[in-house]
Amino acid sequence: MSTVLSFLTRRRGRNGFDLTDWLTWLYLLAAVLLMFGPVFWLALSSFKTESALQEYPPTLLPLAPVMATVEGYEEPLPLFRVTGGEHEGKVLAQVRRIGLNAQMVDPAAPGERVNVNINDRVPEREFTLALENYTTLFERFNFLLYFWNSVFITVIATIITVLFNSMAAFALSKYRFRGRTLVFILIIATLMIPPTINLVPIFLVVSELGLVNSPWGVIWPAVATPTGVFLLRQYMLTIPDDLLDAARMDHASEWRVYWRIVLPLSAPALAVLVIFSVMWRWNEFLWPLIVLNRSEEFTLQLALNSFQGDLQTAWAPLLAMTVLTLLPITLVFAVLQKYITAGIAQSGVK
């Protein structure tokens, strides 16, 4: 609160807020709306029933008709508020519609049926979360399979990435051997060769290895990231060599030096690489799109894409699935945002 107070009382001009303060605040407010608004709207919409999603203009909150069980009727009946005619002001339950008239009953006195013009009534609605959008994902849309495929690729690829990249970084930062500079330059040079320009030949390699339609066809091509090697090498250079030599004096093997000394000391850089790798793999789209053609192998991203491409897009489950797909990344971001932004600002990679 004190920051707000100091902000409100601080002044650049002589008299209160000056123009730039107003503009700054206006800009930030608009930005919050523009950056968060769409995601928020998606999340709200994902709790609406399919019929509420068809509604135009849409309501802000997910609303559903209020239903009432009326004595003498097996199914629950929708409630309406009557806005005109002789029953104006009453809340009645609709039994059925016949042409322009609706047969309605008073839930308190179910014996007597009355006729109301359909233009003289508006549905009674209340805030209801259509959780069935989410449950049907598990029952009818194989969500767990796609989720598992995505998690498998993300976790395995990240473990291999961290292992391979840290081993290479260790070799490049802690040993003097002939060809070291050449190897380092070669690895850094691949930063300039994005996989997008090698799609066809990478596909050949993957298909020769029999990895088409296999999660490994997505995992292997991506694990040797030059970014990771570079990031870790720069960090490991700051670890003093004396520490390693002391361990070697005690007859530690090189593997032990790497695993027991260098890796734990590189934890901050490893954490940055883990975050990046999770982000890359979870969000990856083009390469899985090429390698994974069978729907049993689809990742969440591919499943979302194939559902939205259907002629009859069923928006309700699609929106729910989109929310579940962005949820893990959002949670990770909410918890780690300070480290993520710092990591990116320092290394300049994404």
Added chain:
Amino acid sequence: MFAPVTTAAAFVYRGAFELFERPMLALQKMTGAQRIAWVFLFPNLLIFSAFTFLPIILNFFYATTGSDRILLSERPYVGAENFASLLACENYLDPNSCGRDIFWRAVHNTGWFVVLQVGFMILFSLVTALVLNRDIPFRGFFRSVFFYPVLLSPVVVALIWKWILQRYGVLNATLEGWQLPVVNWLVEADWAFFWIVFVSIWAHMGFYTLILLAGLQAIPSDVYEAAEMDGASKWRVFSKITMPLLMPTMVVVIVLSLIRAVQAFDEIFVLTGGGPGSATLLVLQFIYETGFAFRPQLFGLAAAASLLMAGVLLVLTLMQLAATRKQAEG
């Protein structure tokens, strides 16, 4: 709640150590303490060779051979035919006069996309970074606001906006509420193009804002204090101090975003599929469709188009190298 997880992780960590300890020790005895570096390098280099170095060379073989076979031994040599077919054009400014008019439409679209997306994104990122660099409360929060979309997957980004922009979406409902004309945003060619630029700026500007902000914060404050003592106007401070000192960061950001924009694909593919017609078709989508989505799969043509794109990227990368070197010297 985390205790069992950390215990399990520690167990796996120790287990992995012991698993590799003996074989690595045996290797160390064979290689000696220095050359074991190659053993550490080996897995990474193997992957690099298979999926980066080898494909670079193979790409040239594909670009100079024809047919829809993936195995190189089954592909007849056609020389520069693929390139000739892509580049056959009476007038490069008019895609209709080209043999592969779709490719040239994609090139034109990508050109416009790169100019508009990078131009406006850098502008907005710079303004945002300047705003966030001011002494405002909740700065961390606002920084996250801009950064959050960067983490979202392209498919999610596209679906978020598709839901808003559809004919009976919330944007048209709002416009109608204000008595403004409604538009079928993703069906009208010019609007569809506007929205792919807009959405891709929305999704990526947070990243560049962050880098520019770091650049701004690296400018020493005593420079500003000195300017204030001399009574320099705000505009003068901005144009004579902030901009020149931010220029190195700016150049890196511009080149980086150019490289990304040339390869734009994901969000746009999901949002518009390149349509209506080929109004939002970009080069990478052309490559993807030529090589993988359409039948017959014209791998040679796709590889040739990739190499042309690689040429553009190479020029941009060399520009970046020159810029960073200049930055390091300056």
